[in-house]
Amino acid sequence: MxxxxxxxxxxxxxxxxxxxxxxxxxxxxxxxxxxxxxxxxxxxxxxxxxxxxxxxxxxxxxxxxxxxxxxxxxxxxxxxxxxxxxxxxxxxxxxxxxxxxxxxxxxxxxVAPPRAGWERVGTVAVEDLVEAARQGIAEIAQGAPADAGAQAVTALRRQVWGRSTTTVPPVRTGGAFAAYVLGFVPEGTAATVWAHGRWTRLSTPAGHVLMR
The missing domain is CATH 3.10.150 (DNA Polymerase III; Chain A, domain 2)
Structure with missing residues (x-):
C-alpha cells in the first residue's frame, strides 16, 4: 500500500x-x-x-x-x-x-514532460556538451558587464541558450548548460538525444535534461 x-x-x-x-x-x-x-x-x-x-x-x-x-x-x-x-x-x-x-x-x-512515446534521434559526446556550456557561460560573462540592466542580461541569456549546438544531431545550447551545471556529464560517456513533439530530451547515466 x-x-x-x-x-x-x-x-x-x-x-x-x-x-x-x-x-x-x-x-x-x-x-x-x-x-x-x-x-x-x-x-x-x-x-x-x-x-x-x-x-x-x-x-x-x-x-x-x-x-x-x-x-x-x-x-x-x-x-x-x-x-x-x-x-x-x-x-x-x-x-x-x-x-x-x-x-x-x-x-x-x-507543463509535465511526456513519460512515454519518445523517439531516439542520436547521441552527442558529453565533452561536446561541456564545451558548448562553457563557451556560452563565457559569452554571457563577457557580454553582460556589471552595470548591464536586468533586461539586457535576460535577453543575452535567452539568445545564447536558445541557439543550437554544432553537434550532430544539434541540441539547444541551454540543454548543454543544464547538463553541465547539474553534473549530468560523466567523463567518457555520451548523451542520447530523444524527441517527442515539442520536447527534446538529453539522457546520460547521471540524469535527464528536458527542453520544450
Missing amino acids: ASTLMELVFPDAQGLADLGTFVGRARAADQDGAVRLQADGTTLAAYVGVLPGSGLMGDGAVLGLRTMPLAEATTLDTTVALAAVGDRVARTSGVRLPVPAMTVAVPWSA
Missing part, C-alpha cells in the same frame, strides 16, 4: 545524499528555484527548472530530471523550494526526509 505520509524514505543514506547533491547543483543555477517531487511507488522523480520558458506553453524552458529509488512505496506530487529541501537534507542523518509542507508555484511545473 502506498504511503500517504509527507515523508520520503530512501534505501540508504547515499540515496538521500544524492538528492541533496542534485538540489545543491540546481540552486547554483537558480538560488530561488524549486523542485517538483513526484512519486507513485518506489521511484522518486525530481524535476528542477534550470532555464525559464515563456508564454502559456513554457516555450524555451529547460528542466533537469533525476530519478532515484525509495525504500517505501509513496504517492506524492508537490513542488517546493530548493532551499527548503536542501535545509532538510542537511539536517537529516538517517534515511527519512520530511517533505516541506509549503508549496511554491513555478510556471514550468504546470
Whole structure:
C-alpha cells in the first residue's frame, strides 16, 4: 500500500545524499528555484527548472530530471523550494526526509514532460556538451558587464541558450548548460538525444535534461 505520509524514505543514506547533491547543483543555477517531487511507488522523480520558458506553453524552458529509488512505496506530487529541501537534507542523518509542507508555484511545473512515446534521434559526446556550456557561460560573462540592466542580461541569456549546438544531431545550447551545471556529464560517456513533439530530451547515466 502506498504511503500517504509527507515523508520520503530512501534505501540508504547515499540515496538521500544524492538528492541533496542534485538540489545543491540546481540552486547554483537558480538560488530561488524549486523542485517538483513526484512519486507513485518506489521511484522518486525530481524535476528542477534550470532555464525559464515563456508564454502559456513554457516555450524555451529547460528542466533537469533525476530519478532515484525509495525504500517505501509513496504517492506524492508537490513542488517546493530548493532551499527548503536542501535545509532538510542537511539536517537529516538517517534515511527519512520530511517533505516541506509549503508549496511554491513555478510556471514550468504546470507543463509535465511526456513519460512515454519518445523517439531516439542520436547521441552527442558529453565533452561536446561541456564545451558548448562553457563557451556560452563565457559569452554571457563577457557580454553582460556589471552595470548591464536586468533586461539586457535576460535577453543575452535567452539568445545564447536558445541557439543550437554544432553537434550532430544539434541540441539547444541551454540543454548543454543544464547538463553541465547539474553534473549530468560523466567523463567518457555520451548523451542520447530523444524527441517527442515539442520536447527534446538529453539522457546520460547521471540524469535527464528536458527542453520544450
